[in-house]
Amino acid sequence: MADPWQNEYDFAVQVARAAGAVIRKAGEEEIKVQTKSSTVDLVTKTDERVEKIIIGSLKEGFGDGTHCFIGEESVSKGEPVILTDKPTWIIDPVDGTTNFVHGFPFVAVSIAFAVNKELEFGVVYSCLEDKMYKARKGKGAFCDDEQIQVSDVKDIHKSIIISEHGTDRSVEKVTKIFSTMQKILCIPVHGLRGSGTAATNMCLVASGAVEAFFEIGIHLWDIAAGVVIVREAGGLVLDVDGGPFDLMSRRMMSANNNVIAQRIIKEIEIFPVERDDAPVQKK
Incomplete structure (x- = not known):
C-alpha cells in the first residue's frame, strides 16, 4: 500500500x-x-x-x-x-x-x-x-x-530545563514567569536555558540536549511541528497542569519522561491566556 x-x-x-x-x-x-x-x-x-x-x-x-x-x-x-x-x-x-x-x-x-x-x-x-x-x-x-532520541535522565537535579519569558510584559505575568523559573532553579536543576524559539527548544528536548521545555503563551504554529518530533524521539507532550495536551490552549510541557515532567509541573505558576481558536473579535 x-x-x-x-x-x-x-x-x-x-x-x-x-x-x-x-x-x-x-x-x-x-x-x-x-x-x-x-x-x-x-x-x-x-x-x-x-x-x-x-x-x-x-x-x-x-x-x-x-x-x-x-x-x-x-x-x-x-x-x-x-x-x-x-x-x-x-x-x-x-x-x-x-x-x-x-x-x-x-x-x-x-x-x-x-x-x-x-x-x-x-x-x-x-x-x-x-x-x-x-x-x-x-x-x-x-x-x-x-x-x-530524548535523554534518559530521570534525576531532576541532573537536568537542564528550557523556558521562555514570552512577549507579554505585564507585571503580573512577568512576575509569575520569573517566580516559576526561580523555583525550578532552586530545586536545584543543572541549569535553565532558552534559545528564543519554541520550535528549536522542542528539538533540543528531542535530541537529548535538555530534559524539558515548557511555556505558556506560545501559539500552535510555534510548537505543532515540534510536538511530532518530541513524541517520535521518545518524549511526551502535556499541558502545563499535567493534563492532556491541547494544541489550541497555548500551554505546553514537553519532556524526556514523565518523572521530569511531573516534577517541573509542580513548580509552574499558571496564568490565563486566550486560546488560539478563540473567536476573532470584529473591529
Whole structure:
C-alpha cells in the first residue's frame, strides 16, 4: 500500500530548506544596513515573504483548494484559527524573530501537517545552524539523516530545563514567569536555558540536549511541528497542569519522561491566556 503522506513530507523538507535560505539571505544582506526604527518592518516583510513562499509552493505542489493552511502571518491579519479534518499545514515562517533581528543564531522555519485534526509530521529547519529536524508519526525523529532520541535522565537535579519569558510584559505575568523559573532553579536543576524559539527548544528536548521545555503563551504554529518530533524521539507532550495536551490552549510541557515532567509541573505558576481558536473579535 502506498504511503499516503510521503510526498507531502518530502516536499515540506524541501520547502523548509528553501525558506531558510531566504531568511539567511535577509539576515546577511539587509539587517546590517537597517536602523533600529526599520527592523520591525524588515521582520514583517521577511515573515510575509517566507510564508508566501511556503504556502505558494505547497499550493503549486498539491493543488490550490485541496489543503488548508494556518500561518502566523495570516492569523496576524485577522484570519481565524480553524482546524478541520481536512489536510492542514500549520506554518511558522520565522520562529525567533527577535533572534533574527539581533543575529542571535537560533531562527527556525516550522512546518507541521495534520489530517483529521491529528498531527502527521513535523519539520523544523534551524536555518542559521543548518540543521533539519523532522519526524513522521510512527516513523521516528531525525536531525538531518541521523535518528535522535530524548535523554534518559530521570534525576531532576541532573537536568537542564528550557523556558521562555514570552512577549507579554505585564507585571503580573512577568512576575509569575520569573517566580516559576526561580523555583525550578532552586530545586536545584543543572541549569535553565532558552534559545528564543519554541520550535528549536522542542528539538533540543528531542535530541537529548535538555530534559524539558515548557511555556505558556506560545501559539500552535510555534510548537505543532515540534510536538511530532518530541513524541517520535521518545518524549511526551502535556499541558502545563499535567493534563492532556491541547494544541489550541497555548500551554505546553514537553519532556524526556514523565518523572521530569511531573516534577517541573509542580513548580509552574499558571496564568490565563486566550486560546488560539478563540473567536476573532470584529473591529
